Amino acid sequence: xxxxxxxxxxxxxxxxxxxxxxxxxxxxxxxxxxxxxxxxxxxxxxxxxxxxxxxxxxxxxxxxxxxxxxxxxxxxxxxxxxxxxxxxxxxxxxxxxxxxxxxxxxxxxxxxxxxxxxxxxxxxxxxxxxxxxxxxxxxxxxxxxxxxxxxxxxxxxxxxxxxxxxxxxxxxxxxxxxxxxxxxxxxxxxxxxxxxxxxxxxxxxxxxxxxxxxxxxxxxxxxxxxxxxxxxxxxxxxxxxxxxxxxxxxxxxxxxxxxxxxxxxxxxxxxxxxxxxxxxxxxxxxxxxxxxxxxxxxxxxxxxxxxxxxxxxxxxxxxxxxxxxxxxxxxxxxxxxxxxxxxxxxxxxxxxxxxxxxxxxxxxxxxxxxxxxxxxxxxxxxxxxxxxxxxxxxxxxxxxxxxxxxxxxxxxxxxxxxxxxxxxxxxxxxxxxxxxxxxxxxxxxxxxxxxxxxxxxxxxxxxxxxxxxxxxxxxxxxxxxxxxxxxxxxxxxxxxxxxxxxxxxxxxxxxxxxxxxxxxxxxxxxxxxxxxxxxxxxxxxxxxxxxxxxxxxxxxxxxxxxxxxxxxxxxxxxxxxxxxxxxxxxxxxxxxxxxxxxxxxxxxxxxxxxxxxxxxxxxxxxxxxxxxxxxxxxxxxxxxxxxxxxxxxxxxxxxxxxxxxxxxxxxxxxxxxxxxxxxxxxxxxxxxxxxxxxxxxxxxxxxxxxxxxxxxxxxxxxxxxxxxxxxxxxxxxxxxxxxxxxxxxxxxxxxxxxxxxxxxxxxxxxxxxxxxxxxxxxxxxxxxxxxxxxxxxxxxxxxxxxxxxxxxxxxxxxxxxxxxxxxxxxxxxxxxxxxxxxxxxxxxxxxxxxxxxxxxxxxxxxxxxxxxxxx
Numbered sequence: 001x002x003x004x005x006x007x008x009x010x011x012x013x014x015x016x017x018x019x020x021x022x023x024x025x026x027x028x029x030x031x032x033x034x035x036x037x038x039x040x041x042x043x044x045x046x047x048x049x050x051x052x053x054x055x056x057x058x059x060x061x062x063x064x065x066x067x068x069x070x071x072x073x074x075x076x077x078x079x080x081x082x083x084x085x086x087x088x089x090x091x092x093x094x095x096x097x098x099x100x101x102x103x104x105x106x107x108x109x110x111x112x113x114x115x116x117x118x119x120x121x122x123x124x125x126x127x128x129x130x131x132x133x134x135x136x137x138x139x140x141x142x143x144x145x146x147x148x149x150x151x152x153x154x155x156x157x158x159x160x161x162x163x164x165x166x167x168x169x170x171x172x173x174x175x176x177x178x179x180x181x182x183x184x185x186x187x188x189x190x191x192x193x194x195x196x197x198x199x200x201x202x203x204x205x206x207x208x209x210x211x212x213x214x215x216x217x218x219x220x221x222x223x224x225x226x227x228x229x230x231x232x233x234x235x236x237x238x239x240x241x242x243x244x245x246x247x248x249x250x251x252x253x254x255x256x257x258x259x260x261x262x263x264x265x266x267x268x269x270x271x272x273x274x275x276x277x278x279x280x281x282x283x284x285x286x287x288x289x290x291x292x293x294x295x296x297x298x299x300x301x302x303x304x305x306x307x308x309x310x311x312x313x314x315x316x317x318x319x320x321x322x323x324x325x326x327x328x329x330x331x332x333x334x335x336x337x338x339x340x341x342x343x344x345x346x347x348x349x350x351x352x353x354x355x356x357x358x359x360x361x362x363x364x365x366x367x368x369x370x371x372x373x374x375x376x377x378x379x380x381x382x383x384x385x386x387x388x389x390x391x392x393x394x395x396x397x398x399x400x401x402x403x404x405x406x407x408x409x410x411x412x413x414x415x416x417x418x419x420x421x422x423x424x425x426x427x428x429x430x431x432x433x434x435x436x437x438x439x440x441x442x443x444x445x446x447x448x449x450x451x452x453x454x455x456x457x458x459x460x461x462x463x464x465x466x467x468x469x470x471x472x473x474x475x476x477x478x479x480x481x482x483x484x485x486x487x488x489x490x491x492x493x494x495x496x497x498x499x500x501x502x503x504x505x506x507x508x509x510x511x512x513x514x515x516x517x518x519x520x521x522x523x524x525x526x527x528x529x530x531x532x533x534x535x536x537x538x539x540x541x542x543x544x545x546x547x548x549x550x551x552x553x554x555x556x557x558x559x560x561x562x563x564x565x566x567x568x569x570x571x572x573x574x575x576x577x578x579x580x581x582x583x584x585x586x587x588x589x590x591x592x593x594x595x596x597x598x599x600x601x602x603x604x605x606x607x608x609x610x611x612x613x614x615x616x617x618x619x620x621x622x623x624x625x626x627x628x629x630x631x632x633x634x635x636x637x638x639x640x641x642x643x644x645x646x647x648x649x650x651x652x653x654x655x656x657x658x659x660x661x662x663x664x665x666x667x668x669x670x671x672x673x674x675x676x677x678x679x680x681x682x683x684x685x686x687x688x689x690x691x692x693x694x695x696x697x698x699x700x701x702x703x704x705x706x707x708x709x710x711x712x713x714x715x716x717x718x719x720x721x722x723x724x725x726x727x728x729x730x731x732x733x734x735x736x737x738x739x740x741x742x743x744x745x746x747x748x749x750x751x752x753x754x755x756x757x758x759x760x761x762x763x764x765x766x767x768x769x770x771x772x773x774x775x776x777x778x779x780x781x782x783x784x785x786x787x788x789x790x791x792x793x794x795x796x797x798x799x800x801x802x803x804x805x806x807x808x809x810x811x812x813x814x815x816x817x818x819x820x821x822x823x824x825x826x827x828x829x830x831x832x833x834x835x836x837x838x839x840x841x842x843x844x845x846x847x848x849x850x851x852x853x854x855x856x857x858x859x860x861x862x863x864x865x866x867x868x869x870x871x
């Protein structure tokens with residue numbers, strides 16, 4: 001017995017150890033996501049949102065993720081969303097210490113608080129801290145200040161009359177919450193150096209902070225300022241601070257002379273005098289730190305420093321220009337152009353001209369690439385022409401212009417663009433590739449080969465001649481593709497891949513052609529050939545693209561995640577985000593289909609933020625919300641998507657109308673959407689979808705009226721569909737059910753037979769027709785119909801029972817009893833959680849007389865006559 005207990009104890013210990021290891025691994029993964037979210041929180045809201053949503057997927061209800069998303073909503077001025085995250089945090093983590101910070105930030109949203117805060121900051125810059133503090137107190141309205149704004153307030157309070165003690169206590173409270181925050185430590189040090197009793201404590205803190213890479217420049221400036229207060233010569237007790245400073249800053253002759261000054265009787269007295277409190281303006285320190293970091297290519301540190309300086313002086317040319325240079329190096333060209341433009345307007349324009357031209361050039365190139373991706377080719381060409389006017393020597397715009405002209409089917413213009421590049425750079429491979437492609441696509445393949453053969457030996461050594469020959473084959477393949485000769489195009493594309501087998505983009509061309517030929521597995525093999533070993537980022541991206549185009553989102557995400565973050569282009573990042581969204585959506589759909597509605601909802605919440613403003617993704621998420629029974633959220637998402645679009649696309653309107661129809665949305669909303677669609681050009685598939693929606697809406701109205709017994713009105717709702725789609729099985733089925741309810745079973749059977757003539761194996765119609773024939777007393781027809789139904793579904797209990805009852809009414813009990821017993825047994829097998837009675841095939845509402853109905857309505861007088869004539 002004891003050995004048994006020992007075995008059980010050992011087993012429990014092993015399980016606990018395994019669980020502990022798993023928890024540590026999970027915690028490490030979550031910690032990485034938290035660090036990513038915190039890093040991007042003030043730098044890139046999209047990346048921060050992605051990190052927080054991944055954390056929510058890994059740990060639903062995470063306080064860090066909800067707080068991060070709440071702060072991002074505050075930054076975006078999305079009050080309702082921020083309040084929603086706050087409510088979730090309060091419910092799940094009621095004691096979390098950062099709730100107060102989010103509450104404060106939400107309370108300060110809006111124009112009123114923003115204006116009050118700006119006024120307080122202006123007073124502070126005007127060295128009027130007492131009046132500034134009054135406005136800050138109005139802003140906080142009795143709440144304890146939190147976060148960065150709390151640091152700002154307590155700093156102002158420390159310089160106000162009689163506010164020093166309270167300010168230090170407030171900063172100590174904030175430091176207890178965030179002990180590693182350097183801004184809080186710096187603010188405390190700056191206040192402590194103002195008082196005799198705490199000056200050395202503050203000075204020691206500044207010395208320590210000066211060694212930090214983020215605020216070291218500011219702390220050093222403050223340190224130097226305090227040293228200047230100490231007189232010449234300074235008190236002997238401060239020698240170590242001068243020596244440490246001069247060791248770190250040996251070129252500061254002013255401080256050196258102060259430190260080495262000879263002590264005299266007169267200066268001895270002065271040296272002990274208390275220095276007047278001087279408010280240290282950290283602006284210059286931030287600017288110096290920013291440009292020092294920029295020179296060292298430490299872009300994150302430079303951005304932090306310039307952003308801090310910009311908060312102090314929002315219209316300073318040097319700060320705006322410095323931040324513009326950071327954005328330029330980060331390749332965020334639109335922001336760089338805006339910041340450098342402001343710097344030029346406020347200061348010396350010549351100082352920023354070269355950087356502004358560069359930012360403007362690359363911003364135009366970026367916008368042109370976007371326009372080309374969106375098939376706005378004329379816009380792309382105009383933008384690139386503008387870029388060339390800024391800098392004609394940089395080849396990128398000319399190369400992009402050549403590609404745009406190829407897309408515009410203007411080979412002469414494309415050839416001119418490529419030759420202009422080659423005139424300046426004869427060995428420019430992209431220009432050579434583009435020119436070879438243009439020549440080959442205009443039936444000048446021989447000229448393309450001559451161009452390749454004419455390259456000098458030096459150029460042939462420097463460039464990939466095989467890639468040029470491949471470009472010729474690709475151009476010929478595209479020409480064959482445009483003629484519809486896919487086999488010939490494939491031959492050319494395969495030749496191109498053989499000429500340059502390691503080029504992933506050539507393989508993508510071939511893979512896409514194979515996909516259009518329904519050879520999907522071969523398409524994957526073509527791009528996967530480059531994935532062995534340590535594949536290049538482009539190879540992973542191309543392979544992921546092919547999987548995405550085949551809707552294999554899990555496979556696409558796995559490959560996209562393998563691309564090193566430092567190597568990801570904007571397109572690669574976009575694909576990774578799209579694959580994350582679609583893979584999560586697929587998982588949520590699978591959960592919904594399995595009936596796991598709560599888990600599906602938990603997965604959908606972060607996907608909404610991942611989708612952002614992409615209307616197609618939002619509508620897909622809305623559809624899954626409908627699947628899990630959250631119709632309110634589904635409608636709200638699509639309404640928000642529509643509101644964001646100035647001119648909603650036909651696709652989005654069709655999805656919205658479809659969801660309204662599915663959820664039973666208001667007829668007015670549905671009618672408005674359908675009216676908008678009628679005024680839009682629709683392709684063939686969209687027209688079919690529009691017709692399906694019209695039919696679905698008419699059928700829903702007719703069915704609702706039929707079930708209320710209002711058959712005449714139900715027919716009027718169905719009348720437009722009968723005229724437009726007289727042979728549609730769903731429309732005929734709806735009319736047949738009306739005749740059944742009206743007691744005209746013969747007409748119902750005739751209509752069902754019309755449906756079966758086109759769809760002889762439609763089980764529902766066979767059973768409905770059999771039921772109508774049975775009700776009409778035509779047992780032979782009913783038997784025939786139910787026997788056909790039983791051939792299609794031999795174990796269906798409704799069909800077994802119906803046919804058994806037919807046999808019983810015919811007096812053929814020997815055939816009836818086995819079928820009825822079989823039906824009962826099958827029904828019992830299907831029942832879970834208690835007996836369920838199969839729904840009747842048709843409702844049987846009471847008769848209702850209707851007035852004001854057209855005379856040709858077959859149900860206008862059915863209540864008076866008790867039956868309806870055949871049509």
